[in-house]
Amino acid sequence: VSDKRPLAGLDESELVRLAKSDALAFGELYLRYVDKIYSYIYYRTSNHHEAEDLTARVFHRALKHIPDYEDRGLPFSAWLYRIAHNLVVNWHRDRNRRQIIPLEGLVLRTLRRDGPDRVAERLDSAERLLSVIRGMPEDRQLLLILKYVDRLPNAEIGEIMGRSEGAIKSLYHRTLVALRDEMSRLYDQHDRDGDD
Amino acid sequence: MFDLNHHHEPDMDALSDLLARHVDSLNAGVDMTPDLMREYDEHPSVTGLLQLSRELHTTMTPARPSLDFVEKLGYELEQAHMRRTRSMRRWSRRQRSWTVRLSRVVGAAVSLLAVLGLVIRVLVSFAMLIMLIARQKQRSAAAA
Numbered sequence: 389v390s391d392k393r394p395l396a397g398l399d400e401s402e403l404v405r406l407a408k409s410d411a412l413a414f415g416e417l418y419l420r421y422v423d424k425i426y427s428y429i430y431y432r433t434s435n436h437h438e439a440e441d442l443t444a445r446v447f448h449r450a451l452k453h454i455p456d457y458e459d460r461g462l463p464f465s466a467w468l469y470r471i472a473h474n475l476v477v478n479w480h481r482d483r484n485r486r487q488i489i490p491l492e493g494l495v496l497r498t499l500r501r502d503g504p505d506r507v508a509e510r511l512d513s514a515e516r517l518l519s520v521i522r523g524m525p526e527d528r529q530l531l532l533i534l535k536y537v538d539r540l541p542n543a544e545i546g547e548i549m550g551r552s553e554g555a556i557k558s559l560y561h562r563t564l565v566a567l568r569d570e571m572s573r574l575y576d577q578h579d580r581d582g583d584d
Numbered sequence: 585m586f587d588l589n590h591h592h593e594p595d596m597d598a599l600s601d602l603l604a605r606h607v608d609s610l611n612a613g614v615d616m617t618p619d620l621m622r623e624y625d626e627h628p629s630v631t632g633l634l635q636l637s638r639e640l641h642t643t644m645t646p647a648r649p650s651l652d653f654v655e656k657l658g659y660e661l662e663q664a665h666m667r668r669t670r671s672m673r674r675w676s677r678r679q680r681s682w683t684v685r686l687s688r689v690v691g692a693a694v695s696l697l698a699v700l701g702l703v704i705r706v707l708v709s710f711a712m713l714i715m716l717i718a719r720q721k722q723r724s725a726a727a728a
Contacts, residue, residue, distance in 0.1 A: 411661075414661065423649065430647040443649065450662055451668070535605070535611075536644035558596075564636055569634050
């Protein structure tokens with residue numbers, strides 16, 4: 389791996405400085421973040437093709453603007469997430485594609501260990517959970533993705549989102565409460581519909 | 585384990601801490617949910633959030649792009665980076681050659697002006713000398 393990625397050992401700020409004029413350094417940054425950016429976009433769009441298209445646009449835009457990038461002590465990923473966020477917001481606004489798109493591919497991967505009868509039940513529950521998340525404010529969606537998908541600690545999430553670690557902890561708590569309330573409301577409604 | 589008062593509704597800060605530690609332990613591969621559920625079974629608001637957190641952890645797994653896509657985009661970016669670097673070099677070379685050309689033109693113009701100035705000065709001096717000789721001839725003619 390080190391032969392194929394000779395710059396893998398460099399720290400991020402050095403890599404970003406080099407990437408302004410060196411394709412190899414930019415390629416190393418790309419390899420470090422492509423999975424995370426793709427994951428973020430996939431959870432925001434629920435569509436594999438759109439996630440690929442928008443991921444490509446994020447990195448092309450980053451390549452175009454990296455000569456103007458100023459290192460202000462924030463992680464480079466914060467800049468990439470901001471580009472991704474703007475593209476996703478435009479995508480939702482321009483194409484008005486907020487309808488639910490199948491998530492079976494993603495959810496099924498997590499359910500392989502269950503029997504077929506449990507899979508359907510959990511798939512339904514997982515889809516419901518993800519659809520509620522997609523209806524939440526942008527900052528809460530980003531927090532949940534960074535926390536559960538990218539598995540980042542609060543301090544790093546705070547750097548990416550421009551908030552203190554304490555503020556992230558508190559936002560996480562409020563997000564869980566809001567999600568729980570919305571889920572219970574959905575389940576109550578589901579039960580009422582079943583009774584009728 | 586955590587600073588929660590089991591007999592009263594836990595305060596917001598303590599609950600935020602509990603939830604943050606719970607998810608961090610899940611991300612580290614340690615599931616403390618069953619122990620915490622037993623510990624806080626008097627607080628359904630707490631246990632509900634712990635269960636939800638575990639469900640999120642199970643559902644929100646990383647989505648990975650295909651290797652083909654990663655390689656293809658990597659190649660495209662490399663080509664685009666090289667194109668940009670080449671065009672920047674070309675632009676900088678063009679800028680340099682334009683600067684050299686401009687300085688040559690300015691240098692030639694300054695030299696030409698200097699030569700013209702010199703010629704004019706010589707001509708003026710020559711004319712003044714002729715005028716002086718002519719005046720002296722007039723004076724000597726008048727005296728005679």
